[in-house]
Each structure stands twice: as C-alpha cells, then as structure tokens.
Amino acid sequence: MKNSTYITNCAELVDLDSIIDSIPESKGLLTPKSYDLWMERFDKDILSIEKCNGAECHKSVKGWQASNMNIDAISVRCIDARDMVKDTFSEILNIKEVLWAEFSQSEPGKMLPHHCDAIMDDWIEAGAKKYSIFASKAEPGHVFILGEDHYCQPTQGDIIEWHDMCEWHTGMNFGIKSKWLLNVVVTTN
Amino acid sequence: MKNLIDWEGVLDIVASLPGHDVTMDPDNFNTSTPGYAEIYKLWVDAGVDPKVVKWTNYYPNKDFDQSIESSFAEQVGVTPLRSWISRIDPGYSAPYHYDVDDNEQEYVKVGKLKRFTCFIHPCVLGQIMYLEDKYYYNQPVGTIVEWSAYNSWHGAMNAGKESYYLFHLLGY
Numbered sequence: 001m002k003n004s005t006y007i008t009n010c011a012e013l014v015d016l017d018s019i020i021d022s023i024p025e026s027k028g029l030l031t032p033k034s035y036d037l038w039m040e041r042f043d044k045d046i047l048s049i050e051k052c053n054g055a056e057c058h059k060s061v062k063g064w065q066a067s068n069m070n071i072d073a074i075s076v077r078c079i080d081a082r083d084m085v086k087d088t089f090s091e092i093l094n095i096k097e098v099l100w101a102e103f104s105q106s107e108p109g110k111m112l113p114h115h116c117d118a119i120m121d122d123w124i125e126a127g128a129k130k131y132s133i134f135a136s137k138a139e140p141g142h143v144f145i146l147g148e149d150h151y152c153q154p155t156q157g158d159i160i161e162w163h164d165m166c167e168w169h170t171g172m173n174f175g176i177k178s179k180w181l182l183n184v185v186v187t188t189n
Numbered sequence: 190m191k192n193l194i195d196w197e198g199v200l201d202i203v204a205s206l207p208g209h210d211v212t213m214d215p216d217n218f219n220t221s222t223p224g225y226a227e228i229y230k231l232w233v234d235a236g237v238d239p240k241v242v243k244w245t246n247y248y249p250n251k252d253f254d255q256s257i258e259s260s261f262a263e264q265v266g267v268t269p270l271r272s273w274i275s276r277i278d279p280g281y282s283a284p285y286h287y288d289v290d291d292n293e294q295e296y297v298k299v300g301k302l303k304r305f306t307c308f309i310h311p312c313v314l315g316q317i318m319y320l321e322d323k324y325y326y327n328q329p330v331g332t333i334v335e336w337s338a339y340n341s342w343h344g345a346m347n348a349g350k351e352s353y354y355l356f357h358l359l360g361y
Contacts, residue, residue, distance in 0.1 A: 063350065064279075064280075064350075066350075067279050067349075067350035067351070068278075068279060068280075069279040069280040069348075069350070070240070070241060070243075070278065070279065070280025070281050071280070072238060072240035072241055072280070073238075073240075073241040073280040073281065073282070074280065075238075107236055107237075107238070108232075108235045108236060108237045108284055109232075109237040109238050109241040109242060109282055109284055110238070110241065111280070111282075111346065111348045113279075113280070113315060113348040113349075113350075114314060114315060114348070114349075114350070140285055140319055140322075140342070140344065141284065141285050141319055141344050141346070143317055143324070143346075145314065145315065150317075150324065150326060152317070152319075152324035153319075153322075153324070170314070170315050170348050172315070172317065172346050172348050173346075174282040174283070174284045174285065174317075174319070174344045174345065174346035175235075175284065175285050175344070176231060176232070176234075176235035176237070176284065176285050177235070
C-alpha cells in the first residue's frame with residue numbers, strides 16, 4: 001500500500017457489531033441532499049474555521065458538481081464517536097488524546113466521492129495520527145479508496161493508518177448491506 | 190491479449206447516443222420475469238435508493254457496428270449470442286446482482302455459455318466492478334475478463350468524474 005499502513009485487526013478485542021447495533025438510527029448528521037446545501041454547510045461550518053484546510057475540502061464538492069455527479073448517491077451519516085474511541089481503543093492505538101472520531105454509515109447505493117476531510121492545523125502541529133477502522137463485516141461492494149490504495153470488501157476490525165491526514169479518499173457501497181467505517185484522529189503516547 | 194478493436198473510436202460514436210437506460214423504475218424493470226423480480230426485491234429489501242441505480246446500454250446494429258461483436262468474439266474464440274456496451278454515469282451504480290436475460294433458456298440450449306467483460310475506457314479513479322470475489326479497477330483499455338459462470342453475481346459503481354464504459358459479450 002502506498003498511502004496507508006495496516007496496523008492490526010481489533011475484531012477479537014472489540015465487538016464492533018454490538019457497538020454499531022447500539023447506535024440509534026436517529027443519531028448523527030446526514031450529508032446535505034443538494035449541492036446548494038453542501039455549499040451552505042461549507043460556508044457555515046468549514047470555510048469559517050481558521051487554521052484548517054477548508055478551502056481544499058471545498059474543492060471536493062466543486063469537483064463533484066463539475067462532473068455532474070448524481071447528488072442523490074452522495075450520502076453518508078456521520079456519528080460522533082469520540083467517547084467510544086477513548087473508552088474502547090485507547091490501549092489498542094496507544095491513545096493520549098482523541099481529537100476527532102466519527103463513524104460513517106453508508107447505505108447500499110451510496111457513496112462519498114473523491115474528497116478530503118477537514119483537518120485542523122493544530123492536529124498536524126501536535127503530530128496527530130489518523131486511522132480508519134473497518135467496522136462492518138466484509139461485504140461485496142464495500143470499497144474505501146485512500147489515495148491510490150483500494151480497500152475492497154475489507155475485513156471487519158482491520159485498522160489502517162493514513163500516511164497523510166489530508167489525503168483524498170472515496171467511500172463506495174454498491175452492496176446490499178450498510179457499510180460502517182470509523183475514522184479517528186488521535187495523539188499517541 | 191493484444192487489443193484488436195479501436196475502443197476509442199467506438200466510444201466516440203456511442204458517447205453521442207442516448208442509449209437505453211436501465212433503472213429501478215418498475216415500468217422499466219421487467220419484474221414479471223422471475224430473475225428480475227428476485228433482484229428487484231433484493232435491492233428494495235436492502236434499502237437501495239432507486240434514484241442511484243442507472244446504467245445505459247448500447248447494442249450492436251443499433252448503436253455500434255456489428256463487426257465489433259464479431260471481432261471480439263473471434264478474439265476470445267466463441268460464437269456470439271449477444272453483446273452490449275454499458276455506461277454508468279458519475280454517481281450511479283449497478284448494485285450487487287446477476288444478469289437476467291429474457292432469452293436465457295434459448296441460449297443454454299445451444300452450448301456452454303461463456304461470458305466476457307472488456308474494459309474499454311481509460312481508467313478513472315472511483316470506477317469499480319465486482320465479480321466473483323474480485324474487484325477490477327485501474328484496468329488498461331482492452332483488458333478482458335472471462336467469467337467463471339455466465340450468471341455470476343456482480344456489481345459496479347462509478348464514483349469517478351467520467352462515465353464508466355464496459356463491453357460485454359455472451360457466447361458459446
């Protein structure tokens with residue numbers, strides 16, 4: 001792999017299915033349902049943040065719109081998971097502080113095309129690390145692309161470390177089961 | 190295998206044509222055929238949003254020259270039964286399914302069916318096909334995949350920024 005490194009598999013230590021099952025369906029934030037709403041959210045929540053790569057993130061949505069990407073397919077539910085990560089992954093990832101942690105749930109047929117996440121300058125200065133944990137069971141049609149690394153039908157519990165927190169990535173689900181991914185940014189001991 | 194077909198030229202022609210859309214619209218999706226009904230139910234039960242399912246097919250004689258089918262069939266050593274080019278636009282998918290053909294019972298009588306897929310467009314990040322536990326992406330133009338079984342489960346999605354084209358052939 002070029003843009004990420006496999007760290008370990010946590011499936012025997014963490015009951016990811018139970019954690020997912022415990023998340024209420026009403027919890028979390030759905031991505032906007034139109035390009036106008038995406039831009040609105042960027043103006044309000046991302047571009048106004050200082051010391052952040054908001055402008056780079058903004059290019060993601062502009063790129064989707066420019067290629068006439070079907071907006072109905074662009075959908076992910078994001079659920080804050082900082083407390084759970086602190087409680088459950090501190091030892092596994094040698095965590096000192098959880099800076100950001102989010103579950104993303106992608107329903108069948110949905111995707112989050114090529115984009116980069118909002119990363120704070122402070123996180124980079126603190127030497128933070130970013131990990132992705134494949135939370136749902138391996139299913140046909142579940143794909144995560146990080147830079148040039150393709151994780152197809154990844155094994156539940158696999159943890160990968162990003163080489164660059166600002167790396168562009170893509171989530172895709174053309175299977176028939178929900179895809180769950182846990183992304184975390186942490187400082188380590 | 191050497192690329193004997195000018196796929197760029199073929200795509201120049203079909204890209205300007207509307208083709209024939211396949212969607213989850215029940216009026217479009219012939220659910221009276223048992224296989225279609227099974228796939229349709231699978232997708233509905235999985236909660237697939239009908240607005241994200243669409244691909245567009247192009248057929249020989251109607252949309253591209255019949256000689257493309259003949260040349261390809263000769264290249265892979267089969268007698269052709271049917272062929273088509275599929276196009277998936279950015280943000281659409283053909284979720285997990287197997288192909289249903291109204292003439293399948295006629296085809297299986299003539300011989301052992303063989304199925305091929307050829308990647309005919311320069312690779313674009315975010316375009317992926319799943320077939321028989323393998324994922325195909327970044328394939329050079331002209332790459333041919335022979336299916337283990339003509340009716341294998343498969344799927345494809347286009348999260349890339351250009352249309353995703355594949356050529357398919359069923360033969361024996």
